[in-house]
Amino acid sequence: MLIAFFADIHANRQAFEACLADAQAKGAQRSVLLGDYVGYGADPDWAVTTVMEMVGNGAMAVMGNHDHAVGTPSETMNAEAQFVIEWTRSQLGPEQRAFLAALPMTIQDESRLYVHSEASKPAGWIYVKSTLEASTSLSATPAHITFCGHIHQPALYSLSITAKMTSFTPTADAPVPMLPGRRWLAVLGAVGQPRDGNPAAAYALLDTEKKEITYCRVPYDVEEAAARIRKAGLPLWLAERLLAGQ
Amino acid sequence: MAKPFHDAGKIIDGFKLEEMVHYGDMAILWRATRPGLPAPVIVKVPRIGENADPAAIVSFEMEQMIMPRLSGPHVPKFVAAGDFSAHPYLAMEVLDGKTLLPRLNDLPLPYDEVAEIGVKVANALDDLHRQHVVHLDIKPSNIMVRPDGSVVLLDFGLSHHAQLPDLMQEEFRLPFGTAPYMSPEQLRGIRNDPRSDIFALGVLLYFFSTGVRPFGEGERLSTMRRRLWRDPVPPRKLRADYPQWLQEIVLRCLEIEPAWRYPTAAQLAFDLSHPDQVKLTARADKLQRDSFATVLRRRFNTDLTNSRASAPAAAQISSAPIVAVALDLDDSAPELVEALRVTTERMLATMPSARLACLNVLRQGRITLDSPLDERGHNKRIDRMVGLRHWAEPLKLDQDRLTVHVLEAVDAASALLEFVRNNRVDHILIGARHDTLMRSLLGSVSSEIAAEAPCTVTVVRPPRAGV
Numbered sequence: 001m002l003i004a005f006f007a008d009i010h011a012n013r014q015a016f017e018a019c020l021a022d023a024q025a026k027g028a029q030r031s032v033l034l035g036d037y038v039g040y041g042a043d044p045d046w047a048v049t050t051v052m053e054m055v056g057n058g059a060m061a062v063m064g065n066h067d068h069a070v071g072t073p074s075e076t077m078n079a080e081a082q083f084v085i086e087w088t089r090s091q092l093g094p095e096q097r098a099f100l101a102a103l104p105m106t107i108q109d110e111s112r113l114y115v116h117s118e119a120s121k122p123a124g125w126i127y128v129k130s131t132l133e134a135s136t137s138l139s140a141t142p143a144h145i146t147f148c149g150h151i152h153q154p155a156l157y158s159l160s161i162t163a164k165m166t167s168f169t170p171t172a173d174a175p176v177p178m179l180p181g182r183r184w185l186a187v188l189g190a191v192g193q194p195r196d197g198n199p200a201a202a203y204a205l206l207d208t209e210k211k212e213i214t215y216c217r218v219p220y221d222v223e224e225a226a227a228r229i230r231k232a233g234l235p236l237w238l239a240e241r242l243l244a245g246q
Numbered sequence: 247m248a249k250p251f252h253d254a255g256k257i258i259d260g261f262k263l264e265e266m267v268h269y270g271d272m273a274i275l276w277r278a279t280r281p282g283l284p285a286p287v288i289v290k291v292p293r294i295g296e297n298a299d300p301a302a303i304v305s306f307e308m309e310q311m312i313m314p315r316l317s318g319p320h321v322p323k324f325v326a327a328g329d330f331s332a333h334p335y336l337a338m339e340v341l342d343g344k345t346l347l348p349r350l351n352d353l354p355l356p357y358d359e360v361a362e363i364g365v366k367v368a369n370a371l372d373d374l375h376r377q378h379v380v381h382l383d384i385k386p387s388n389i390m391v392r393p394d395g396s397v398v399l400l401d402f403g404l405s406h407h408a409q410l411p412d413l414m415q416e417e418f419r420l421p422f423g424t425a426p427y428m429s430p431e432q433l434r435g436i437r438n439d440p441r442s443d444i445f446a447l448g449v450l451l452y453f454f455s456t457g458v459r460p461f462g463e464g465e466r467l468s469t470m471r472r473r474l475w476r477d478p479v480p481p482r483k484l485r486a487d488y489p490q491w492l493q494e495i496v497l498r499c500l501e502i503e504p505a506w507r508y509p510t511a512a513q514l515a516f517d518l519s520h521p522d523q524v525k526l527t528a529r530a531d532k533l534q535r536d537s538f539a540t541v542l543r544r545r546f547n548t549d550l551t552n553s554r555a556s557a558p559a560a561a562q563i564s565s566a567p568i569v570a571v572a573l574d575l576d577d578s579a580p581e582l583v584e585a586l587r588v589t590t591e592r593m594l595a596t597m598p599s600a601r602l603a604c605l606n607v608l609r610q611g612r613i614t615l616d617s618p619l620d621e622r623g624h625n626k627r628i629d630r631m632v633g634l635r636h637w638a639e640p641l642k643l644d645q646d647r648l649t650v651h652v653l654e655a656v657d658a659a660s661a662l663l664e665f666v667r668n669n670r671v672d673h674i675l676i677g678a679r680h681d682t683l684m685r686s687l688l689g690s691v692s693s694e695i696a697a698e699a700p701c702t703v704t705v706v707r708p709p710r711a712g713v
């Protein structure tokens with residue numbers, strides 16, 4: 001089975017639509033959504049409604065820190081993110097807010113764990129920046145593969161049977177075998193706000209038969225997504241960083 | 247012999263182990279059969295379970311990831327794999343033929359035979375590097391020669407794939423490889439430089455042509471590290487008749503700094519195939535190792551002894567192509583000859599490691615035996631070579647980046663195509679024939695090249711005249 005993973009959509013309609021179309025064209029049969037459907041982008045209403053429909057059709061979705069902040073204002077967010085969250089809340093209806101508030105922090109699916117950030121403390125919203133956090137995350141779960149997002153930079157960590165960590169920056173569209181003798185942490189790049197210097201939207205495909213993961217990059221209409229951010233009166237920097245992928 | 251991990255007759259994933267063919271430190275090879283497969287296969291089983299060496303497991307995992315992704319005539323064909331959750335194994339084609347290991351009894355080999363082996367191995371390496379893999383364990387026992395003379399590279403357990411996680415890199419702090427063949431940068435922990443394989447091939451060429459290993463056999467790290475600053479004895483000191491061109495090539499492969507070696511295996515194969523075109527430098531003349539002062543300077547030059555990142559294989563290969571330009575100096579309009587030079591110059595300007603081969607076809611009559619001399623008694627071939635060098639002079643290329651070749655043939659297009667194929671040319675530039683009468687009579691060479699060449703083709707036309 002081919003499962004598509006989407007993380008950090010951040011209300012970017014153009015990017016998410018492009019990724020969904022790409023995944024469909026490649027034959028994805030199921031979807032997993034790894035949190036942060038809102039924040040930063042100009043289409044929170046569309047994004048949450050789309051996610052709700054996907055979940056209604058069998059997709060799995062966990063909560064991200066921005067989704068959490070819509071219902072529970074957070075003191076740890078920076079002022080810019082806080083401003084956007086206030087605006088986002090005004091864009092969402094009660095049904096959508098209730099959906100976001102009810103999302104689970106983690107989902108265990110066969111031998112796979114889905115979580116937005118580092119898995120040992122899902123509500124701590126810790127970034128997986130290096131083998132250090134990856135190792136903490138892998139120690140906290142017996143899952144063979146953990147999928148997360150949050151940092152907006154794709155990476156793939158593995159833990160060998162001799163307890164050594166490896167880290168790897170995946171090449172776009174080159175499948176990587178996930179050897180069963182190791183445990184893996186797949187950190188996804190962002191659909192809606194890539195920060196690895198490449199403005200193309202990021203998502204991933206897992207082939208459960210071949211046991212291979214492919215990190216995909218999809219070009220999308222960045223100009224339009226940026227124009228919508230400006231039009232909504234959101235901070236201009238949020239539009240600029242989309243164009244640079246930073 | 248220690249107890250094998252499995253016994254003959256055991257069935258793994260449908261493969262029946264028939265006969266043990268090799269018992270190595272890391273793995274055991276079996277000849278095996280499976281109903282439904284047309285021929286027996288080789289099944290490689292890692293040596294785990296006994297005194298499990300983590301290196302055996304990790305290198306097996308690497309090979310399991312890399313082998314299914316390789317293709318072409320220079321690697322064993324992958325058949326199937328099983329992982330550690332059940333029975334770990336790798337099944338691949340049975341290769342007839344022998345490795346280069348038994349040839350160690352015949353050393354030193356004749357120079358032309360060493361060059362011939364070198365061309366084949368370098369071409370196989372070029373194929374591998376273009377598939378994003380650095381082998382990192384090139385040595386005689388990992389090079390198989392098929393009965394038809396073609397070469398297959400074996401054992402990817404220590405290899406690095408640019409698009410896959412490098413499990414060896416993170417698992418082990420000590421460098422892995424085979425001591426006499428390991429490059430200086432491998433000793434410093436760098437595993438992604440394809441020029442490490444060029445170094446190892448240089449060790450092999452040196453050993454096969456002199457009978458002596460350039461850096462000895464010592465396996466202690468302190469002994470191995472000497473190659474970071476100590477150059478090998480020049481082959482000409484060991485064999486008085488050692489050709490200068492071969493010493494030039496071998497010592498260039500063995501340069502301590504990867505940037506001073508051949509930029510690609512294809513360029514090394516090119517030089518080994520054209521001994522008369524090898525640009526001889528101070529390397530070719532050397533009869534003594536470098537002076538004590540030079541060695542001392544290198545010893546304490548931290549730039550050389552510290553580890554450093556290098557560009558991945560794909561980037562190195564694409565920045566160092568072999569470019570050929572086909573020139574018809576007699577029959578072409580001067581504007582076309584100039585347009586070819588301008589296009590060539592622009593192309594080379596962006597790629598400082600590219601090399602240029604200037605080609606000219608000396609047409610032979612189909613029936614008559616042509617004289618090598620023209621009506622004035624000049625040697626046509628030499629005249630053409632002089633003409634090609636004169637054409638290339640304004641490009642101001644270093645001599646080691648430029649070669650000229652006069653191909654004698656009845657059919658120009660076939661001769662050019664053969665050169666392109668045999669020398670792994672990446673890009674050929676050719677002028678369009680201007681004269682419509684000639685084209686209608688003889689057909690267009692450029693269109694045949696554009697249709698048939700296995701590489702990029704640029705057809706150059708002179709600039710349009712003003713209207």
